[in-house]
Amino acid sequence: QVQLVESGGGLVQAGGSLRLSCVASGRTFSSYNMGWFRQAPGKEREFAAAISWSGGGSIRYADSVKGRFIISRDNTKNTVYLQMNSLKPEDTAVYYCAAQLGSLLPNRAQEYTYWGQGTQVTVSS
Numbered sequence: 001q002v003q004l005v006e007s008g009g010g011l012v013q014a015g016g017s018l019r020l021s022c023v024a025s026g027r028t029f030s031s032y033n034m035g036w037f038r039q040a041p042g043k044e045r046e047f048a049a050a051i052s053w054s055g056g057g058s059i060r061y062a063d064s065v066k067g068r069f070i071i072s073r074d075n076t077k078n079t080v081y082l083q084m085n086s087l088k089p090e091d092t093a094v095y096y097c098a099a100q101l102g103s104l105l106p107n108r109a110q111e112y113t114y115w116g117q118g119t120q121v122t123v124s125s
Contacts (some may be wrong), residue, residue, distance in 0.1 A: 010117030
């Protein structure tokens with residue numbers, strides 16, 4: 001069982017930055033691939049970024065955030081981060097972190113087993 005708690009969301013102007021954090025409970029955090037997803041009002045949850053259990057071994061981004069967002073993890077702190085730069089109003093959403101076990105690094109929400117409660121990010125124009 002893994003419990004995930006996100007933080008770091010808030011209100012920011014377009015062009016600004018935020019860093020989201022997701023702290024995981026449990027001693028097996030380092031075994032899990034971690035992902036960040038987001039869901040805007042009236043839209044489906046969409047993939048943003050993911051990082052493999054080993055950190056730098058494998059990272060993937062959605063095209064919509066590539067070059068602006070950076071995912072990282074610190075297994076000593078049971079934490080995964082999402083650094084979001086050059087934010088746009090269309091980045092406004094609830095951001096969720098998620099965890100899954102596997103050899104691949106999926107970008108589909110249904111591949112992830114554990115989810116946090118989400119943190120709101122609002123980007124004003």
